[in-house]
Amino acid sequence: MSFLHPEDKHPVPKVLRGWVLPVLLLALWWLAARFHWTNSPLLVPVDKVWDTAVEQVRSGELWIALEASLRRDLIGFAIGVSGGLAFGIAFGLSRLFERMIGPTFHTLKQISLFAWIPLLSVWFGLGDAAKVAFLSLAAFFPVVLNTFEGIRSVPGELIEAARVLKFNRRQWLFKLILPAASPSILAGIHLALIYAWLATLGAEYLLVSGKGIGNTMIDGRELFLMDLVIFGVIVVGFVGFALNWLAARLERRLLAWRGRSVAQF
Amino acid sequence: MSTQQAALELSPSTQSASPKSSHVVAAAVTPQLRFYDRWSPRWLALPFPLFLLLLWYVAARFEWVAPQVLPSPQAVSQTFIDLVASGEMFDNLKISLLRVLLGFGVGLVGGLLLGVAMGLSPVFKDYVYPLFKAFSQVPVLGWLPLLMLLVGIDEALKIILISKAALVPIALNTYKGIENVPARYVEVARVLKFSRWQLLWRVIFPAALPPIWNGVRYGFTHAWLALVVVELLASSEGLGYMIVFGRQLFQLDVVMAAVVVVGVVGYTLDQVLARIEVVLLGWRRSGF
Numbered sequence: 348m349s350f351l352h353p354e355d356k357h358p359v360p361k362v363l364r365g366w367v368l369p370v371l372l373l374a375l376w377w378l379a380a381r382f383h384w385t386n387s388p389l390l391v392p393v394d395k396v397w398d399t400a401v402e403q404v405r406s407g408e409l410w411i412a413l414e415a416s417l418r419r420d421l422i423g424f425a426i427g428v429s430g431g432l433a434f435g436i437a438f439g440l441s442r443l444f445e446r447m448i449g450p451t452f453h454t455l456k457q458i459s460l461f462a463w464i465p466l467l468s469v470w471f472g473l474g475d476a477a478k479v480a481f482l483s484l485a486a487f488f489p490v491v492l493n494t495f496e497g498i499r500s501v502p503g504e505l506i507e508a509a510r511v512l513k514f515n516r517r518q519w520l521f522k523l524i525l526p527a528a529s530p531s532i533l534a535g536i537h538l539a540l541i542y543a544w545l546a547t548l549g550a551e552y553l554l555v556s557g558k559g560i561g562n563t564m565i566d567g568r569e570l571f572l573m574d575l576v577i578f579g580v581i582v583v584g585f586v587g588f589a590l591n592w593l594a595a596r597l598e599r600r601l602l603a604w605r606g607r608s609v610a611q612f
Numbered sequence: 613m614s615t616q617q618a619a620l621e622l623s624p625s626t627q628s629a630s631p632k633s634s635h636v637v638a639a640a641v642t643p644q645l646r647f648y649d650r651w652s653p654r655w656l657a658l659p660f661p662l663f664l665l666l667l668w669y670v671a672a673r674f675e676w677v678a679p680q681v682l683p684s685p686q687a688v689s690q691t692f693i694d695l696v697a698s699g700e701m702f703d704n705l706k707i708s709l710l711r712v713l714l715g716f717g718v719g720l721v722g723g724l725l726l727g728v729a730m731g732l733s734p735v736f737k738d739y740v741y742p743l744f745k746a747f748s749q750v751p752v753l754g755w756l757p758l759l760m761l762l763v764g765i766d767e768a769l770k771i772i773l774i775s776k777a778a779l780v781p782i783a784l785n786t787y788k789g790i791e792n793v794p795a796r797y798v799e800v801a802r803v804l805k806f807s808r809w810q811l812l813w814r815v816i817f818p819a820a821l822p823p824i825w826n827g828v829r830y831g832f833t834h835a836w837l838a839l840v841v842v843e844l845l846a847s848s849e850g851l852g853y854m855i856v857f858g859r860q861l862f863q864l865d866v867v868m869a870a871v872v873v874v875g876v877v878g879y880t881l882d883q884v885l886a887r888i889e890v891v892l893l894g895w896r897r898s899g900f
Contacts (some may be wrong), residue, residue, distance in 0.1 A: 357735050361738055364735070364738035364739045365738060365739065365741065365743070366742075367738065367739055367741045368739055368742075369742070369743055369746070373741075389711050389761055391764060400810075415845060416795075429868050443656070445659060446656040446657060447659065447660050448660055449657065450657040451657070451660050451661045451664070454661075454743070454875070457875040457876070457878060457879040458736060458871055458874065458875040459836060459837055459840040459875065459878055460837060460840075460876050461837065461840050461841045461844055462840055462844075462852075462871045462874050462875075463871075464844070465844070465855050465858070465859035465867050466859075466864070466867060466868070466871065467858060468859065469680075469681055469859065469862070469864060470681065471865075496892030512615050526887075544751070545751045545753060548751065548753040548754060549753050549841060552753065552845055553844060553845065563755075564754075564758075567757065568757040568760055568761055571761065573761055574631075574757050576757050576761060577758065579754075579757065580750055580754050580755065580757075583750055583751070583754035584746065584754060585747040585749075586749035587749055587750065587751060587754075591749075610733040
């Protein structure tokens with residue numbers, strides 16, 4: 348909206364502006380702890396969080412928790428995405444399948460994701476099985492939806508062209524439908540990655556057993572270790588960011604073949 | 613057109629393909645389409661759920677699995693009727709609805725203000741956007757333990773979390789929506805010598821409304837999700853609590869009844885927002 352402010356005469360240089368608020372907040376936090384503005388044990392000094400972070404990294408606690416969380420995350424993600432792809436492709440290609448299973452699927456989709464956990468915990472126990480089942484469910488729905496949408500919005504002209512070129516069934520699926528639907532499918536997989544990470548945390552809070560970054564935070568809360576909880580929040584944010592970044596890069600690379608002409612289709 | 617594209621980009625999951633194009637594809641995909649079309653498709657949806665129901669009934673009837681693990685369909689529907697008749701369901705639903713509306717309202721106002729400010733003022737955006745991005749990087753569930761320590765597990769926790777869940781997508785879509793208003797529109801407004809006020813209310817907000825409304829719907833979905841989580845984790849009333857409570861007593865019939873209500877209510881509220889969308893954006897139709 349620069350047209351509302353045609354001339355940018357602000358004194359602070361553009362690159363520095365983003366740092367102003369975080370640095371101010373950090374300084375405020377440091378000052379509050381340094382000069383004991385409150386006696387609350389919740390106001391831990393900044394350097395104590397740093398010490399906890401160093402301690403967690405050095406003792407290996409962090410890696411154990413992260414590994415447990417990420418392993419579950421990826422297993423559930425893989426199961427959910429493969430199931431979602433198979434289901435979504437069948438859904439997109441067959442009108443009959445869509446009409447028979449679709450309404451049931453859309454009804455089940457309405458159930459708030461986390462409401463599944465209590466049911467899954469009865470069916471799969473409180474261990475890793477229930478968590479992985481829940482994660483796959485979280486990844487499953489967005490992949491199905493986006494695969495379906497992607498296949499259904501393949502332009503009719505392309506399909507006609509394929510008919511003119513006398514594509515056989517396999518060529519038709521792998522050379523036309525799936526590539527044409529790939530942006531939407533990849534968007535679904537990207538979404539699934541985000542949901543799965545959210546679900547990883549939820550599963551660890553609600554099915555408290557074993558290790559994981561969510562369990563670390565829950566423990567920190569129960570023991571009133573604010574420094575540990577803050578450290579956990581930062582780690583969770585960072586992992587989410589890293590997963591997102593990775594997915595976006597992969598997406599861009601996988602879709603690079605499309606160039607610009609198809610994007611304008 | 614570009615605002616529509618922006619809306620599509622911001623919401624990869626729920627945008628549906630236009631009915632026309634999907635029809636064209638489907639016609640080409642399945643030659644048998646005509647056959648199914650003639651045979652009114654509605655009944656095709658019935659066999660599968662009926663089969664599931666039958667399977668469920670048989671499995672419960674012959675106790676293939678213990679009734680604590682899978683209560684019979686009759687037990688679930690009976691429990692549902694009892695819960696509705698005793699008013700228990702309604703009381704819990706009311707509490708949950710109040711929470712979600714309050715939290716969503718706070719998130720909506722905050723998100724719109726933040727989004728509009730970031731969209732209109734590049735300087736404000738430069739200052740706030742990086743912090744906002746970092747803040748939204750941690751999902752609602754990540755903030756939960758921290759907030760539990762800070763504000764306890766009372767109402768405040770629920771409202772804060774629900775409003776955070778709603779605020780992020782609303783602020784983001786509002787900001788992007790305003791930023792993506794085509795410069796051409798603004799040029800036209802300048803030619804017509806619109807005042808700044810007219811420019812905002814006649815050009816920018818109407819043009820940015822589709823992505824903004826998308827954000828509002830997303831915000832609501834997230835708020836509903838957050839409500840369920842926070843009630844599952846820390847509550848002594850509400851629909852989520854009913855689910856946890858039923859689970860603890862191994863009364864899966866209560867759990868299932870509450871899960872169904874959560875699904876139905878969430879769906880209904882989303883449909884209400886969809887209806888409002890038709891009213892709000894109806895004027896666009898004539899243009900396309």
